């Protein structure tokens with residue numbers, strides 16, 4: 001099994017910089033601009049003491065990396081995972097800058113996280129970690145400067161704790177300080193399903209471009225968390241056949257397509273996929289190698305690497321997760337003619353609807369779910385069009401088509417705004 005904790009040939013930050021170099025060549029960017037784009041504006045590391053339920057005190061390392069805010073305030077997810085470290089967070093912060101730029105959000109990129117395994121902590125311990133981390137970042141997070149959002153192992157509950165802690169530290173209620181909150185405390189409808197919906201919209205745009213449709217398509221999804229489960233549900237509703245899914249406890253396969261509704265009911269009760277009797281159990285890794293039309297990695301990064309890229313059979317890979325394909329494997333997939341819809345496009349739905357939440361919160365005017373979904377669809381369609389224009393005119397892969405668009409806009413803004421002082 002490939003895990004993010006396993007040493008990768010190239011780490012997340014090196015990968016992000018190599019991709020930037022490749023893009024810099026295509027855009028003919030000078031060295032100064034490349035260095036600026038490849039370096040984060042600010043890196044904050046904290047060491048938070050937290051009292052455990054047994055009375056002991058444990059230290060937790062936390063990070064926030066602000067990559068670039070030339071297009072607007074920083075934004076980006078907060079990840080709770082044992083693999084969280086400075087290089088990974090910095091690389092992911094860069095991806096966030098490109099993602100916001102590609103889909104036209106007035107935001108810059110950031111990422112944060114705490115190195116921990118949430119499954120080893122009680123809910124009260126997790127709350128104390130979240131609140132202490134937020135307090136240590138009280139001068140970093142800000143509705144006008146840096147807005148955190150959910151990522152792996154964080155969701156509406158953690159965003160409500162962040163918003164509440166920051167508001168208490170500053171003496172006023174600040175719903176705009178975090179997005180992905182529950183609707184009862186200023187969240188938006190449609191946010192919890194936004195990333196999965198965005199993945200489905202991304203795939204639908206590609207199929208439309210190819211003159212095909214979702215109905216009947218055979219899809220395998222690795223990861224059945226917030227992203228993978230919603231993606232499976234929406235694909236199933238739109239007539240695709242979800243033939244396999246997996247989570248940390250293993251995989252499930254059904255030739256005729258899984259009954260996703262039934263499976264969601266099962267995981268609501270049992271939390272994990274393990275033990276579900278209406279499908280054939282397979283390993284979590286086997287999901288990656290099945291013969292199917294589309295593979296959607298939706299768990300950790302670096303799942304498709306030099307050691308297994310030759311085993312991928314799906315002709316289309318949609319990157320639901322952040323950076324699920326390593327830099328080297330990306331080249332191997334491209335050589336094999338496998339089309340990869342890149343993360344900065346495919347999983348942008350969460351960032352887009354987080355932006356909607358922030359806009360609605362600042363106007364105190366809330367939209368309906370159909371308005372949210374329609375606007376999301378418009379933005380995804382526009383981003384696809386811009387990416388494809390580069391693919392067609394320059395003969396690029398989808399990834400490089402997206403990068404040229406995204407990095408080009410940030411580079412242009414940097415040039416226009418000039419260098420202060």
Ligand code: NAD
Pocket residue numbers: 001002003150151152153154195222223224225226227228246247248249284285298299300301320321322347348350351
């Ligand atoms: P999550 O914690 O809700 O779910 C992760 C899932 O992956 C779980 O089902 C877990 O069991 C599974 N998993 C972990 N290791 C696995 C393995 N080795 N094999 C198979 N499955 C494994 O996280 P999420 O929010 O669904 O995020 C998943 C990915 O999507 C991450 O890369 C994240 O950065 C990215 N992403 C999420 C959002 C969002 O809004 N949630 C937005 C953009 C990108």
